Amino acid sequence: MSANELRKDYLLERWVVIATQRRRRPTDFVKKQEPAKSGGSCPFCPGNEDKTPAAFLVYLPSKKGGIKRARDSDGFRHRGWLVRGFNNLYAAFSPPSDGGEKKRVRLREFLGEAVGAHEVVVESPVHDEHPGVASVGQLGLVVDAYLERLEALCAEPYVRYVSIFRNHGLEAGASLSHAHSQIIATPFVPRLVREEVEASRRFWKKNGKCALCDILEREKKSQRFIWENDGFSVFAPWASVNPLEFWVLPKKHQASPLEMKRKQRGDLAVALRVCLGGLKALLGDPPYNYGFHVAPDVGCCGEFYHWHVEVYPKLAVWAGFEKSTGIYINTVTPEDAAAGLKEAAEKEEKKIKP
């Protein structure tokens, strides 16, 4: 009986037991397809625009073939949109009552008040156009919407960090099944990001290079490599906390996704489409979360922070041990996860090739 492996995250002080003794194959997690619940009206579907707050981001098809940007007003809702962004009706963080006129201030001034923003990005007028099945063109618009909101929120004086994330499936916390993402802006840099930034800075000072650039090089040659295109590499991280977890990293060193040009944005859309489509095909549309990890300030840590997207399939329950120690147990090795996802992503890529 060989011992389980204990692994530490690249950057965080986060330990995980890779439980090879109770090793499970990715396909052990195949989900029975539940028939989609129909009926009831979806507030995010076309025709129900008045059930949401006025959208400050509306992408409309333009007659010239491109996109026209618009915004709703209180009494008027655009129809025929491709992507919509508006405030979450149940916001966890909200703009300050003074409208953010104050200069950028320190956290202590906000103690006791969850100042920030909490927004929804409806990714498509089609209820089920989730990233794993979406057209690459549509996903490109979603990426554009993320970046537009990221830039706008970063400019707010009361914002120190912007978290872009997506919950897929009820078990992963998606209370509405219409394809959508969320964006939360916080008045301080979240702990996980701060620790990544600090560890990246230490690595950079010591080694004169970016930690994730270095990891990217090594993981490309490892059994954890999954997929790549011109702009992005995808791999299962060494100390995956979640079964089937994978990360999407820009190949070029970048601290923030705001540095992406047009071509690279398209590459991200393809990477998300191929890998989330692969995950869906492999396990039968499992619930998952993804989150962008970005530099808090473009100016401050450009040399050493490397933005990326982390995808966490929701296939296990964090129980008493995880919650009271911060140590995780993962029953799928990242190597097995990568082997399954690699095959699934390659098949998926062929499907979407024109």
Next chain:
Amino acid sequence: MSANELRKDYLLERWVVIATQRRRRPTDFVKKQEPAKSGGSCPFCPGNEDKTPAAFLVYLPSKKGGIKRARDSDGFRHRGWLVRGFNNLYAAFSPPSDGGEKKRVRLREFLGEAVGAHEVVVESPVHDEHPGVASVGQLGLVVDAYLERLEALCAEPYVRYVSIFRNHGLEAGASLSHAHSQIIATPFVPRLVREEVEASRRFWKKNGKCALCDILEREKKSQRFIWENDGFSVFAPWASVNPLEFWVLPKKHQASPLEMKRKQRGDLAVALRVCLGGLKALLGDPPYNYGFHVAPDVGCCGEFYHWHVEVYPKLAVWAGFEKSTGIYINTVTPEDAAAGLKEAAEKEEKKIKP
């Protein structure tokens, strides 16, 4: 529209949004009672002792009215037990192959090998004798078993921390429904505990007293207070991460539960019975986890670390935001949680009074 509250844990750098804007009452979480699945054989039920590894902890009723301690051997299983402890068949951590003969060593020697222990404590021969319904006498035996294993594992040269925890209900990670707890010993101090210890040390150095002793005093007078007896105080923590979360703290300053004498152990059994019974009555047997937080070494932080039990009802899903930032959103205020739990615990206390 008043802003949500942002709160920080007493000790950890852990932030939570208390989402008063989408404030939910404890009773919003009442669970429909699902009929217990019967059928199938439970490996933890009496008669199936041979389906588990040999127990190294067996409490048998003694003819004099007390407890007789015993242990199984490879070919022999005791019957008629009250509590049993044995190795988890699917251990996350296992003793080193050299049997732990080496002196206590530093973590780096264990890198790559999940050395430690992973045990099960079957809490009762009665399948459903969970702490919320157990007899106080039976729960007292469970506490005794915890402490016996805690002491034994702390003495192992390869162990730096022992985590005692309980998963209740499938959604909280209990794969078997028979009343049981688990104990995991790790070769390093888990991050959450280390941070608590360090923050407690800083507080003690600065203020000349124990942080949690101080908090206990204040919470007793707050709207977050739930229940107390001679030995323990129970309250909903200021920055509860989970809806209906509560903590059970010894009133007397103690770094480790190993310092408890007989009377206080009984008080802990009563506190668990009353508060978990209250939680069950209030919400209809919701899933939950609890975990002991204890000083890693009794000798090292006796003055400033204060052991306790944290109970996390599993009523919400941590989604993309929580997982990628480490910031939490809780839709039940600790004050509302405490009001509900206080009433339920008081009723429960009357039920068990002789």
